Amino acid sequence: MIGAIQGATVAGQADGGVGTDATQLSGPEGVVVDPNGNIYVADTVNNRVQLWPLGATQGTTITESGLNGPTGIAYDANLNRLFVADTGNNQVIQYTLSNPVVSAVVAGTNAAVPPNPLNAPTGIFYDAPSDSLIIANRDANNIIQWFLATNTFLVLAGDPAGTTGTALNRLSAPRGVTLDSNRNIIVADTGNHRIILFAFGSPTDGTKTGRIIAGTGAAGNDD
Template sequence: MSGAIIMLNAYFSPSDLAHVKICPSAKWSPKGEIVAGINGKGSEPDQFDTPYDIFIDEYNNMFVADSLNHRIQKWPPGSTKGATVGSMARPLVGIPYPTKIFVDSEESVYALDYGHDENNNSIVKWRRGLGNNGTLVINEGIAIGGLCGDMDGNLYISDYDKNEILKWSPGSTKGILMAGGKGRGKALIQFDGPRELYVDGTHNIYVNDEQNYRVQKWRPDHINAATVAGGIKCLNDFAVDMDGNVYTVDSCNSIVQKWSPHSSTPITVVNGDPSGIYAISFDTYGNMFLCEGNENRIRKYSIIYNDC
């Protein structure tokens, strides 16, 4: 079964970090504040059960893939509990295990459903105001590892089995190969298990090349990628700011590192405080949010210095 992407003239907004100036000397608080999931593991509106991903929109609403509760939760700024905007209502229009999420300009939520078959994942979409039942938009026997969108309304996914990146244009029913597709390997034209990905305002594609322990940057019309972060054996997620700095999550060492495009040596910006980091996101002020899946909570690391 395949499905068409229906955009209704919406566009995908990159993470708000893409619009925030993060200075080279920026610093974040060394200790994080629990802003969601303070009451531990559970299924209540103020609880999570193994949250996998977070997405913060341009209004600083936080969306959480609450995986083992089979739902997507929306937390407005300052709220003490989440509201369900997508749930497992019935087979194929719910989400057994949401692991990655993305939100467009009309607040439609796209989620990676990892629950049926790891080699046949699907993308489910919920439109704002139309209830918790989702629409299946991609279901083509693809081992989807991650998803994101660009400002033109294109949807990108990674296929960690075929080691390639595909793009779906608005209304299309077939993906176009954008990167990889050269088999599994370590060469700059190859991936080994691509997962999370991000597309910036000039259509550069950043990819978590998981089993090669690196983040790769593919420029438009370039054959080879460039490695912008490497040597990270527990690379769970990453983010990119407007200057091309890459922020990587090393879940084994509980650290977040900042990689400048002008240096191969990273700067550690959070060290040892978080536990079991699954995902990273930023709000419009540059505050950092870490999803601690093992601890069933989200922590905020406030930006305390950002003077250029």
């Protein structure tokens, strides 16, 4: 029955309390779980990344140095790397989860071809076969694929120039992105109130059209 399933708080305060101590979160926008059940949280308003081990009653700060409104978060199980969309700084940071944790900017301000194509990156997805990040580039209204080995990028969907719109080759403030089992790109096209699917690969010049798989393009709560 819809509405009958109850959840359990696994990180933060069950009563919704906010704060900065180890038992609290404030406006978290991203979460990912590693194979051991450890929970990594982009604690957005607190400008930090928190690790909540499985069954823990408080978190441990992975990093809070220099972050500005982190949102999206992704995990690479092969190399034990965490990727965080440092949204306010227009970059993505990689954290190698060694002891100590090693951080590096891997997308954005270190672009091989300036200027920086990232503008408020939010949702991110790590694609292991290509060792790349798929990035919902919110304020540029497009989806970027960033190749980690070569520090280069492609625009997979939306307009490379950042133009917004409602046509099926345009996006408006996309905030989430993932790949399905067929490597189609699934985008939360937030400003257009829809979920849109694009085929992976060419063209990358802004002409690629998607198809709507959820939503109508108008805000609402109908089934």
